[in-house]
Amino acid sequence: xxxxxxxxxxxxxxPITAVDDLSFDVQQGTITGFLGPNGAGKTTTLxxxxxxxxxxxxxxxxxxxxxxxxxxxxxxxxxxxEAAGFQPGRTARNHLRILAHPNGIPTRRVDDVLDEVELxxxxxxxxxxxxxxxxxxxxxxGALLGDPxxxxxxxxxxxxxxxxxxxxxQFLRTRADAGGTVLVSSHLLAExxxxxxxxxxxxxxxxxxxxxxxxxxxPVGASVRVRTPQADQLHQVLTSQGFRAELSSPDEVVAxxxxxxxxGEAVAAAGLVVYEMKVEQPNLEDIFxxxxxGAKSAS
Amino acid sequence: MIALVRTELLKLYWTRATWGFLAAxxxxxxxxxxxxxxxxxKVGSPPPGSRQLTLDLLGASSVGVLVIAMLGVxxxxxxxxxxxxxxxxxxxxxxxxxxTAKFVTAALVGVIGAALLFVVAAGLGxxxxxxxxxxxxRQLQLIAGGLLATAWWTWLGAAxxxxxxxxxIALLIPPLWMLVVETLIPAYGLDRILPWTPGGLAxxxxxxxxxxxxxxxxxxxxMLGYGLxxxxxxxxxxxxxxxx
Numbered sequence: 001x002x003x004x005x006x007x008x009x010x011x012x013x014x015p016i017t018a019v020d021d022l023s024f025d026v027q028q029g030t031i032t033g034f035l036g037p038n039g040a041g042k043t044t045t046l047x048x049x050x051x052x053x054x055x056x057x058x059x060x061x062x063x064x065x066x067x068x069x070x071x072x073x074x075x076x077x078x079x080x081x082e083a084a085g086f087q088p089g090r091t092a093r094n095h096l097r098i099l100a101h102p103n104g105i106p107t108r109r110v111d112d113v114l115d116e117v118e119l120x121x122x123x124x125x126x127x128x129x130x131x132x133x134x135x136x137x138x139x140x141x142g143a144l145l146g147d148p149x150x151x152x153x154x155x156x157x158x159x160x161x162x163x164x165x166x167x168x169x170q171f172l173r174t175r176a177d178a179g180g181t182v183l184v185s186s187h188l189l190a191e192x193x194x195x196x197x198x199x200x201x202x203x204x205x206x207x208x209x210x211x212x213x214x215x216x217x218x219p220v221g222a223s224v225r226v227r228t229p230q231a232d233q234l235h236q237v238l239t240s241q242g243f244r245a246e247l248s249s250p251d252e253v254v255a256x257x258x259x260x261x262x263x264g265e266a267v268a269a270a271g272l273v274v275y276e277m278k279v280e281q282p283n284l285e286d287i288f289x290x291x292x293x294g295a296k297s298a299s
Numbered sequence: 300m301i302a303l304v305r306t307e308l309l310k311l312y313w314t315r316a317t318w319g320f321l322a323a324x325x326x327x328x329x330x331x332x333x334x335x336x337x338x339x340x341k342v343g344s345p346p347p348g349s350r351q352l353t354l355d356l357l358g359a360s361s362v363g364v365l366v367i368a369m370l371g372v373x374x375x376x377x378x379x380x381x382x383x384x385x386x387x388x389x390x391x392x393x394x395x396x397x398x399t400a401k402f403v404t405a406a407l408v409g410v411i412g413a414a415l416l417f418v419v420a421a422g423l424g425x426x427x428x429x430x431x432x433x434x435x436x437r438q439l440q441l442i443a444g445g446l447l448a449t450a451w452w453t454w455l456g457a458a459x460x461x462x463x464x465x466x467x468i469a470l471l472i473p474p475l476w477m478l479v480v481e482t483l484i485p486a487y488g489l490d491r492i493l494p495w496t497p498g499g500l501a502x503x504x505x506x507x508x509x510x511x512x513x514x515x516x517x518x519x520x521x522m523l524g525y526g527l528x529x530x531x532x533x534x535x536x537x538x539x540x541x542x543x
Contacts, residue, residue, distance in 0.1 A: 013541075044543075051392045052385060052542035068392040079389055085382030087314060094313045101306045102390045142386065 078143030371456025444505030461533025
């Protein structure tokens, strides 16, 4: 049983279908990036998983159970959500003590998690004076109180500076390497998903693709870009040998799904001059943009 | 449930607004008590040291109850206002339990708040040297009824907050009801329903004497009914709503 399992999840808000028959799993010990443009249904999915939103159809389960059925949820799942607020006049430590209490988490754990997110110095300060980044860390501290095996984070990099993003990325990596499960949503792929093991990409509430990052990148294959004064000839040679190639400019040919060796041999056989030849490996970001292209950016 | 009520009490303890509401309630009661003491010797006011004066004095503190009832509203609406409802539900997904804990907490706060106001009123009276505490059946009923009625008001306040959700609107309901609607009822010739309004019921259990006053047992039953119906409506709304 996967730690997180979403099956046929649908959520309609009046006439709007926010999530549409969505299914995916998140495996233990991985960081899974939950990606999609703004308004794709990421937040609705995560909030349904956490029992905050009632699904119209389908299920979103944690360790095979509905969140609402978890006895002491903080011990299983920690969540960092957008738009979850703080009582502004309360100190960081008291905020956490209030979260710890109903789940029977001892007060000393509060200082541990403040330390873990590097907020110990601000423990006695009122949250109203906190920067966005500090609030995100405090939210993360709250998620860690019960030392849960599963972390669910919705756009956690919002408001973090580059150093904060780097810190969070390493933090999540350490949790996952220790056997934890991390599901993290983002509309900015570059920030977090670069360190993800797997991705789930959605658009307009529907699943676009899911799988390990390695699997996603492979089928697209590499391209070889060749700069040559005899671009026309090279284009003809390559296409006549059955390769997919195109003239990208008067002195440049791009060959798809080939190895440099194949291009080099074709060039030598035709006796052509080559100034430069380079491999272009598609990255996850290209794939993400390609897969989600044309999505309206709502929200 | 005990852990949840304790959590709610901690939340109140660590919220500055709580102390603001209690201070405002005390202040209003002090002003009213001083007015009663200040009118001594004038026509129509009870003689110093009389039982009636003690009753007037303890009754005067009840205006502050309105502010305590508003604190009951805030126990719930604050969560929506500051969007802490999300983290509360993440910790305790059972919304019915969370709200029940809030209603219980509100009632506790009502008892504590009313006790505070009685102590302040009695203290000022005794300090003036013109008031004596008799603690006879009549006065004990006033005190017991006052504690119970305030607990009920704060519970209603919390239930109203659950139904209405908007902090501003919900906060306006108790004062509008008590200060406007209930004072207008006689003017519209609806005296017959007066004993069954929240104010009339609170009066009934505190031993107030007026035309058509309900018997204590009936008043308590109707109060329970009001509280349960409002609470059920609030819980139903909370159970159905999506927390986005």
